[in-house]
Amino acid sequence: QVQLVESGGGAVHPGRSLRLSCAASGFIFRTYAMHWVRQAPGKGLEWVAVISFDGTNTYYADSVKGRFTGSRDNSKNTLYLQMNSLRPEDTAVYYCAREDDASPDYYYGMDVWGQGTTVIVSS
Amino acid sequence: EIVLTQSPATLSLSPGERATLSCRASQSVRNNLAWYQQKPGQAPRLLIYDASNRATGIPVRFSGSGSGTDFTLTISNLEPEDFAVYYCQQGSKWLRIFTFGPGTKVDIK
Numbered sequence: 001q002v003q004l005v006e007s008g009g010g011a012v013h014p015g016r017s018l019r020l021s022c023a024a025s026g027f028i029f030r031t032y033a034m035h036w037v038r039q040a041p042g043k044g045l046e047w048v049a050v051i052s053f054d055g056t057n058t059y060y061a062d063s064v065k066g067r068f069t070g071s072r073d074n075s076k077n078t079l080y081l082q083m084n085s086l087r088p089e090d091t092a093v094y095y096c097a098r099e100d101d102a103s104p105d106y107y108y109g110m111d112v113w114g115q116g117t118t119v120i121v122s123s
Numbered sequence: 124e125i126v127l128t129q130s131p132a133t134l135s136l137s138p139g140e141r142a143t144l145s146c147r148a149s150q151s152v153r154n155n156l157a158w159y160q161q162k163p164g165q166a167p168r169l170l171i172y173d174a175s176n177r178a179t180g181i182p183v184r185f186s187g188s189g190s191g192t193d194f195t196l197t198i199s200n201l202e203p204e205d206f207a208v209y210y211c212q213q214g215s216k217w218l219r220i221f222t223f224g225p226g227t228k229v230d231i232k
Contacts, residue, residue, distance in 0.1 A: 037167075044224075045210055045223040045226075047222060047223060050219055057219070059219040062124075095167075099214070106155075107155035107156070107213075107216060108172045108173065109171075109172035109178065109212070109214065110169060113167055113168075115166055
């Protein structure tokens with residue numbers, strides 16, 4: 001079945017780095033744009049980054065620009081988020097989600113989500 | 124930067140009632156708006172895409188409307204499983220910058 005599974009979360013000190021992974025299965029991964037979305041404890045959803053279907057284009061929220069880097073390996077059906085210079089405010093559950101970006105006019109939304117992986121940044 | 128505002132913050136209703144949730148954008152997003160439902164401890168679930176289209180498997184009691192800056196999610200006949208938090212989200216096809224609204228919690232009266 002269509003599935004996304006995140007991994008790589010954990011507890012780190014401020015200023016350190018972490019790399020998250022998102023393994024995709026059950027669909028043609030290379031044809032979808034992929035997003036990272038996070039949710040701080042007790043808070044709402046915050047979009048983090050989008051990676052185009054082929055990985056050539058990436059866009060980021062201002063809050064993570066210059067610190068986080070999204071990438072993908074379509075041969076491994078895997079999405080990544082490299083997080084550097086982590087701050088306490090980066091503490092959140094991180095979700096990956098897919099988007100059908102084929103149409104230039106329609107926004108199809110994020111229709112498949114993983115279960116999330118937790119990142120805690122604390123000294 | 125496109126800012127989304129949702130109202131009300133909390134909606135207290137009884138099963139069987141109609142829920143009307145509002146989402147307003149600080150500038151036009153055309154129809155590039157989606158709605159999500161999230162229950163505690165779960166990932167969000169896509170309900171509506173491109174402002175008014177139900178996602179696969181979403182019951183007909185969920186409907187979306189609006190365009191430009193003002194959007195509405197309507198749940199016509201609340202079922203017990205509909206009590207959750209609802210988020211709107213804009214997806215800019217040209218800027219590729221995405222924003223979520225702060226959410227509306229629909230709870231049991």
